[in-house]
């Protein structure tokens with residue numbers, strides 16, 4: 001089995017040299033264990049937090065041990081009757097080509113007619129996050145005006161489509177022309193944050209939706225949050241999903257100077273971790289699965305090929321190089 005490790009905890013943006021590729025001989029399967037040939041690996045922004053060596057809501061990665069993350073693959077050897085050879089599964093032993101783990105750490109893939117890697121993206125953790133943040137945390141109502149930052153990424157690209165299906169004006173913030181074009185093709189008003197300061201972004205959001213927003217779906221932080229706060233309607237709700245602009249910061253920066261807009265607009269801002277809501281995953285699949293299978297909901301993927309490219313795929317998340325879900329194909 002080949003796998004990837006980190007040799008040290010990164011400071012700031014992780015250096016490519018921190019990642020190492022290793023090879024090991026796997027032991028014979030113990031009773032209850034399964035061997036999986038991974039076909040797709042997920043790289044996600046939250047992995048940056050796990051590289052810091054500090055426990056947050058999830059354990060940190062151990063140095064010089066295989067990194068972990070979502071993966072899908074096919075069972076190639078099995079001592080668990082629930083997962084016979086040939087079964088398609090999802091599990092958390094990513095960042096490697098062959099995974100060996102107890103059968104109780106595997107999930108069978110649901111049966112929608114979608115490519116298997118969709119269960120790492122639009123019908124996996126990022127999709128579940130978008131649906132939970134919008135419906136359960138921000139409590140989006142019919143006709144609400146919704147603003148989404150990181151709007152063309154894995155989470156954001158589903159959030160804008162779900163919002164559009166029952167919303168008023170939906171505005172997405174993203175960082176490249178390609179992403180802005182994709183958003184516009186979905187009927188989403190697209191605003192770039194690149195080269196803008198908070199005042200200019202405030203103005204651009206105001207132009208896109210002069211009435212202001214009932215919901216802000218926060219993926220980025222920094223000036224996106226600052227500009228969003230200036231464009232809230234009374235009673236607005238902010239789902240704090242992530243703040244990727246801050247993950248590589250070496251020293252904490254001051255928060256938006258206009259947090260008092262929460263008070264002035266009597267808004268609610270609430271953080272959430274998708275894992276706390278996982279009991280709702282079947283309800284999410286039941287609602288969104290058929291729409292993805294029928295093409296009513298679109299999803300984008302950006303694919304790197306080969307296990308050795310996994311660190312590059314991960315680092316590209318912080319450069320905005322992905323549209324939709326960033327994946328590694330083995």
Ligand code: NDP
Pocket residue numbers: 044045046125126129150151152153154155156173174175176179219220240241242243244245246272273274275317318319320321322323324325326
């Ligand atoms: P994405 O597919 O959105 O990839 C990351 C994107 O973030 C990039 O493509 C880039 O897009 C944007 N970005 C990166 N760095 C910056 C920066 N400095 N400033 C502004 N934008 C930046 O990732 P995901 O959809 O997987 O995750 C989106 C957010 O959701 C993250 O904050 C993540 O941590 C969070 N999350 C939270 C979960 C929870 O349980 N709360 C679960 C899953 C994800 P662009 O070109 O537009 O800049």
